[in-house]
Amino acid sequence: MLHTINKSPFETNTFDTCIRFLVQGDPILLIEDGVYAVQAGNKFSSTIETILKTNPVYALQPDLSARGITLTTDGVQCIDYDGFVALVEEHQVNSWF
Amino acid sequence: MLHTINKSPFETNTFDTCIRFLVQGDPILLIEDGVYAVQAGNKFSSTIETILKTNPVYALQPDLSARGITLTTDGVQCIDYDGFVALVEEHQVNSWF
């Protein structure tokens, strides 16, 4: 199950809620305003590091670039729309917004 | 300055943010999904009680009724649209959403 999150973790509880239902091993893909969660050195970095111990975390590069995020938390994989499609090939999708 | 809040405090940070900029004495009016903040006995009750020491807190009765909220935190004043207008007569408006 691929979980996508498109909301800033600073503004709504979508990120926190999604994380709570995550099954070990399932990937998270941050898109749109969701990518602020993986900006290096912000207050969610330690949460992201904890998640990375059990689940892969991806972020959509075009959304990172659009928001001027050049550094992401270590271990986060930045992918293009093509990579988004590749994840959808592998998993059913649970879109959180 | 009248501050209105229309968002559930459980879902977004709008309530917390508004509170941070509140000047002593200025009224808060909770409308729409914002009224969940004043449901008696939920986790925001103590915050509401603290605010009430310095600022009056109002909630829009039609929105409370629509959501089945019959008990509100002590000290919160429940008003109709008519009371909303009366507050606007007294104050400029700062609408948080």
Next chain:
Amino acid sequence: MKIGILLKEGPYNHQASDTAFKFAEAAIAKGHTVDAVFLYNDGVTNVTKLMDPPQDDRNISGRWSELSQKHGVEILACIAASKRRGINDDVLVQGSSITGLGTLTDIAIRNDRLVTFGD
């Protein structure tokens, strides 16, 4: 007192439009002048006459139209926001019109209050 309203969300999807309407009605009932309702962002879709809700539901563009005709409230949609969202003169409900953001500035200046409804 003279009151202007700024409405930033479309009908049905967000309660903002309903609250704005109820507030306008209550202000008028209390003897105030509601000068104008300015529609911005998705709010411009409040005035399409093409909406056709179920019989037992409110007709949101219809009631803005009625408010305009009964009480002289200007119902104004921002032109730039309207163009993005497919609102033009052909679909405007009676009593509403399309105008620029300069008009909102005038509304903000000439009224005693500007009350915003959004989401």
Next chain:
Amino acid sequence: MKIGILLKEGPYNHQASDTAFKFAEAAIAKGHTVDAVFLYNDGVTNVTKLMDPPQDDRNISGRWSELSQKHGVEILACIAASKRRGINDDVLVQGSSITGLGTLTDIAIRNDRLVTFGD
């Protein structure tokens, strides 16, 4: 792989429509079939041909129309949601149509994936 898309927000106001479009393009480029884009909630306003954005901006209904005609993607707006929001056959962009929620159920059943975009 056969992929269906559910889009729940209108154009311009929310990035959901842009992300859905970019995803659809990328899926097609990778050789997948994008069977249909079903529009729900404010999403139905994606297909009004009346939208007229600035020259240097994307035309969102125009590009859904193009996607439909180039790649056979059905662009479908829910009828109940459309009626509430003033979307009817007269304003539909070429290649789109209005249908019921039963069609979404069919889309959910017949595709390998249903990917939702909302806000």
Next chain:
Amino acid sequence: MENGNINKIMHVLRHAPHGTIYTYEGLEMILIMAAYEQDLSVVFIGDGVYALKKNQETAGIGIKGFSKTFMALDGYDVEKLYVDKLSLEERGLTEDDLVVDVEVLDSATIGSLMKEQDVIIHH
């Protein structure tokens, strides 16, 4: 249904009623899908649990109420109604506050159910 199998379709209601239309239009979708003999479930998470709150009287806001429609789901054979335990507790609610019988589940159980689904739609 090309493969003759029943699909598992989960609807996730996460918004309070009335402030936005998502829960109402979500319910409209659920009612239509119920006719298709798939394996439907409905999960209430976050403010979604408020949709089930008893005593909603919407006349004052001029919007049609719909909480009673949840009682009709049983008649459409939509019987899998799950409520997130933490969401209920955080809001100071218990099962007695709700208009229908539901199964209250913890996060891990709901997470496992999600993983089994063919389709998940959030409203």
Next chain:
Amino acid sequence: MENGNINKIMHVLRHAPHGTIYTYEGLEMILIMAAYEQDLSVVFIGDGVYALKKNQETAGIGIKGFSKTFMALDGYDVEKLYVDKLSLEERGLTEDDLVVDVEVLDSATIGSLMKEQDVIIHH
């Protein structure tokens, strides 16, 4: 302007750019209002501070960028740009990360400024 006074009008930007149009259409409104010789101010709170982030490259999402337009505000005599200190800090940002010079203020100062306004519009 019936009373010949200058009105104090504050715009509050609270949303991140691109995910929604609010900040972009907010900026369009500010540019028009700037022509009216009122006392305008713009406050960035919460994710609104991200609108000022340097190095936004939007080509990949197909949406026109607008962060550079904030640099033009000065030419329109919109000089009162205030940023909420806590919002900036929480996001791991400093003034050096922003495309324009701003005044960083604490909550109490912004609250007092709000109280002085004739009109406040959140975007």
